[in-house]
Amino acid sequence: MAAAAAQSGEAQPNRPISNILIVIAMQTEAQPVVNKFELIEDPHSPFPQGVPWVRYHGKYKDLNINLIWPGKDPSSGVDSVGTISSALVTYAAIQALQPDLIINAGTAGGFKARGASVGDIFIASDCAFHDRRIPIPVFDLYGVGSRKAFETPNLVKELDLKVAKLSTGDSLDMTEQDESSITANDATVKDMEGAAVAYVADLLKVPAIFVKAVTDIIDGDKPTAEEFLQNLAAVTAALDLAVEKVINFINGKSISEL
Template identity: 70%
Template sequence: MAPTDEIIGATAAAANMTEAEERSRPVSNLLFIIAMQAEALPLVTKFQLTEDTDRSIFTKGVPWVRYYGNYKDLQINLVRPGKDPSLGVDNVGTISASLVTYASIQVLKPDLIINAGTSGGFKAKGASVGDVFVATDVAFHDRRIPIPVFDLYGIGARRSFSTPNLVKDLNLKEGKLSTGDSLDMSPHDAAAISANDATVKDMEGAAIAYVADLLSVPAVFVKAVTDIVDGEKPTTEEFVDNLASVTAALDRAVTQVVDYINGKCLSEL
C-alpha cells in the first residue's frame, strides 16, 4: 500500500469513531515530533521506518521530513521540521514545532503524539546528564506579557497527557518542562524557569503541547538531558560533547515507551 493510501485509510477510520471509542481501543497510530535529525535517525533505524521522499502530504515547499512504517501493532509516523533551506541547520524552536505539529495532526490523525528529544537539565532539581524524563507539565519561559491574564496566556502552562502506569512500570523519572526559543538562559528566563518549577528545558515542548491541546490529541514528552544548565560547563560545549551518547539513551528509553504502548489503550497508560 502506498503511504498516501495508508494515510487516507487511517483518516477515514478515525472519522468514524467517537472519542470514547478512540480512548477505549488500543493505540494504533503513533506520531513522533522530533526537532533534530540527530535525535530522529536512531529511532528511524530502530523502528525500520521509510522516508517519504514524495512529501506530497504536506504543503509544497516546506522542508519537513516524514518517516513511516509499522512496528508490532503500531503504525508509526515520525516527522521532523527538516533543515533551514538557506543555512542548512535543523529547524529548531517553537515556530517550526508548532507548524509541523499542526500539519501532521491534520493529515495523519494520530491517536497519540510523542515529542522525544534532548534538553537541558537542572542539578538543583535532581537532573544529571543522560537522565531521561517524562514531562508532567509544560510551560513557556520567554513569553513575558506583564498584563493581567495575558501573563498567564504567555506562560501557557499545561498538563501533559498523564501516563502513571507507564512511568511506574518503566521506572522513568518525571519532571516539569519549560520551553523557550533560546539555548542559553537570560536572567529573565532563569526567573521564569524557576517559577515554572522546571526540571528540564527545551525549545519545542510547550509549542507542541499548545497545538496538541488545541486539536484534542494527547501528547507525551520524553526528554533526555544533554547539559546541566546550572552546572559549571558552558551549555553549548556540554550539549555538543554529550549529544551522541545522550541520543543513544533517548533511543533506548523511547523504545521501551513504544513497546509499553503497543497493545494498550490510552486509559491503560
C-alpha cells in the same frame, strides 16, 4: 486539556492505540529512532510543497509509526529547531495523519539543583513557556501557556522513569529573566519545542507525552553549548532506547491503559 479530552472519550480511550506520531526536532535525535524501527522516508510527503518537513513511517508490531522531523532550514542549512517549526509541523502532521497519540522526544537541559543529571530520561508532567513575557493581567498567564501533559502513570511506573515539569523557550542559553521564569514554572528540564507541541496538541485534542533526555546541566560549571555538543551522541543513544521502551509499552494498549 488534551488529557481531559482523551479521557472523556474524544480519542476513544478504550480502543487499542494504532497510530503514533513522533515529533523530533533534530536529525541527530531522529535518525537512531528511524533506524531502530526501520522507518522509511516518504517520497510523497503529505505536507505543502516547498516545506523542509520530513515524514518517516513504518509498521512496528501493532502500531503505525509516523516520525516527523522539521528538516533543515532552507536558508541556513541547520536543523529547524524551536517553537515555530515544531508547532507548524505538529499541526500539519495531526491534520494529515490523524494520530491517536503524540510523542515529542528530544534532548533537553536539566537543573542539577532539581535532581537532573546528564543522561537522565524525564517524562514531562507539565509544559510551559519561559520567554513569552507579557506583564499584563491574564496576558501574563497566556504567555506562560502552562499545560498538563497526558498522564501515563502505568508507563512511568513500568519503565521507572523520572517525572518533572518542562519549560520551553526559543534560546539555547538562559538569561536571568528566563531563569526566574523557569523557576516560577517549577521546571527541572528546559527545551526548545515541548510547550509548542503541547499547545497544538491541546488545541486539536490529541493526547501528547514528552520524553526528554538531559544533555547538559544548566546550573553546572560548563558552558551550555559546549556540554550539549559534547554529550549529544551519547544522550541521543539513551533517548533512542527510552523511545523504544515507550513504544513497546504502548503497543497493544489503549489510551486509558497508559
